[in-house]
Amino acid sequence: MVSVNQSDLLVEITKSVVEELKKHHLLDGQTRKEFVPVSVSARHIHLQQEHVRLLFGDGYSLTPMKDISQPGQYAAQEKVTIKGPKGAIENVRILGPLRKQSQVELSRTDARKLGLQLPVRNSGNLKGSSPVTLIGPRGSVTLDEGGIIADRHIHMTPSDAMQYGVTDGQKVSVAVEGEKSGVMGQVTIRVKDRYALDMHIDTDDANAFGLAGGELLKIIP
Amino acid sequence: MVSVNQSDLLVEITKSVVEELKKHHLLDGQTRKEFVPVSVSARHIHLQQEHVRLLFGDGYSLTPMKDISQPGQYAAQEKVTIKGPKGAIENVRILGPLRKQSQVELSRTDARKLGLQLPVRNSGNLKGSSPVTLIGPRGSVTLDEGGIIADRHIHMTPSDAMQYGVTDGQKVSVAVEGEKSGVMGQVTIRVKDRYALDMHIDTDDANAFGLAGGELLKIIP
Numbered sequence: 001m002v003s004v005n006q007s008d009l010l011v012e013i014t015k016s017v018v019e020e021l022k023k024h025h026l027l028d029g030q031t032r033k034e035f036v037p038v039s040v041s042a043r044h045i046h047l048q049q050e051h052v053r054l055l056f057g058d059g060y061s062l063t064p065m066k067d068i069s070q071p072g073q074y075a076a077q078e079k080v081t082i083k084g085p086k087g088a089i090e091n092v093r094i095l096g097p098l099r100k101q102s103q104v105e106l107s108r109t110d111a112r113k114l115g116l117q118l119p120v121r122n123s124g125n126l127k128g129s130s131p132v133t134l135i136g137p138r139g140s141v142t143l144d145e146g147g148i149i150a151d152r153h154i155h156m157t158p159s160d161a162m163q164y165g166v167t168d169g170q171k172v173s174v175a176v177e178g179e180k181s182g183v184m185g186q187v188t189i190r191v192k193d194r195y196a197l198d199m200h201i202d203t204d205d206a207n208a209f210g211l212a213g214g215e216l217l218k219i220i221p
Numbered sequence: 222m223v224s225v226n227q228s229d230l231l232v233e234i235t236k237s238v239v240e241e242l243k244k245h246h247l248l249d250g251q252t253r254k255e256f257v258p259v260s261v262s263a264r265h266i267h268l269q270q271e272h273v274r275l276l277f278g279d280g281y282s283l284t285p286m287k288d289i290s291q292p293g294q295y296a297a298q299e300k301v302t303i304k305g306p307k308g309a310i311e312n313v314r315i316l317g318p319l320r321k322q323s324q325v326e327l328s329r330t331d332a333r334k335l336g337l338q339l340p341v342r343n344s345g346n347l348k349g350s351s352p353v354t355l356i357g358p359r360g361s362v363t364l365d366e367g368g369i370i371a372d373r374h375i376h377m378t379p380s381d382a383m384q385y386g387v388t389d390g391q392k393v394s395v396a397v398e399g400e401k402s403g404v405m406g407q408v409t410i411r412v413k414d415r416y417a418l419d420m421h422i423d424t425d426d427a428n429a430f431g432l433a434g435g436e437l438l439k440i441i442p
Contacts, residue, residue: 176406
């Protein structure tokens with residue numbers, strides 16, 4: 001008898017089921033889902049508790065303003081300034097709830113303006129990512145790491161994953177139609193019980209492919 | 222006996238030759254060239270004579286600063302401010318020589334900042350494109366049309382076109398490797414005698430695909 005996380009267990013079971021179905025070509029037909037809705041993530045910041053204190057003062061708590069696409073997450077009323085060697089960007093939104101480690105998600109356009117070299121990373125994978133300075137109303141903090149360009153990714157539940165014939169961590173491509181058509185590669189599938197089905201791209205990808213958010217895009221396995 | 226433009230004639234001959242070669246599958250082998258160098262075009266402006274006068278004063282001439290990739294074209298020393306309903310962008314470079322109609326090439330990121338709705342267009346195809354206001358040191362001018370997002374395109378000579386197996390006006394796709402990999406669609410082939418072989422993309426495409434300029438990208442016919 002071992003204790004396992006229910007979510008991890010579901011992910012593992014889904015993987016096994018999908019692999020079995022693939023062996024028997026049961027995911028090859030018309031029944032496989034292909035299209036996912038896309039959302040555009042503007043630059044934003046996730047904060048750890050200590051950094052809320054340094055930026056906004058002792059005992060301060062973030063003020064939720066509105067829910068965002070992933071359940072439990074919210075845009076906070078609070079905004080701060082991001083500073084780099086070449087410039088600054090004001091009024092950058094903070095998203096809640098708090099995280100274990102602060103994370104600053106920017107586009108490459110932002111990075112150039114700030115003079116930062118940002119790696120493309122999965123959310124939470126911050127080891128060796130870029131230092132970045134945040135300036136709030138009550139103080140500032142320089143993160144040793146935490147500045148990233150978020151990778152293109154698609155959130156979905158284990159049930160979605162089975163219907164799309166994909167597994168957690170898989171890299172897929174996604175096709176875009178229109179006058180700035182093309183294919184986005186290296187799109188990471190992220191599977192969790194609590195996820196809402198949604199592809200997330202940053203503003204550079206949105207602007208390059210002429211996407212405003214809300215479009216349905218086709219997954220190419 | 223008819224009088225024809227030599228460049229147009231070369232383009233037509235090249236098209237015919239390429240079609241014949243294709244029929245005989247002579248362009249199918251390893252001999253077809255595939256890779257083109259890419260350059261990143263920052264926002265810039267081409268001016269007509271009258272607008273130089275309005276922005277910089279009577280009798281003013283642009284001052285060439287340095288040559289750019291296409292022969293005969295240059296970056297001028299002069300810069301102006303672009304203004305839109307939602308904001309302004311300062312220090313936008315003017316490129317010479319003068320054109321018959323002023324043209325303002327911006328990224329969608331720029332367009333959002335300015336509050337402009339820009340169509341994706343070939344250079345010179347300005348009918349019904351966006352109004353835009355320019356502010357120079359001696360005056361300002363509002364263009365009725367001329368604001369565009371330049372389409373992705375590849376400049377080449379008729380000889381290049383034959384070696385790549387493409388024709389003037391053809392739309393191709395171009396593959397990009399790397400952590401922001403993918404495919405750019407709707408890339409226009411532009412063939413002229415005087416063109417230097419070079420793919421041009423804007424800063425949104427460059428930032429979305431992680432390109433700095435100077436990379437070799439593969440054409441997918």
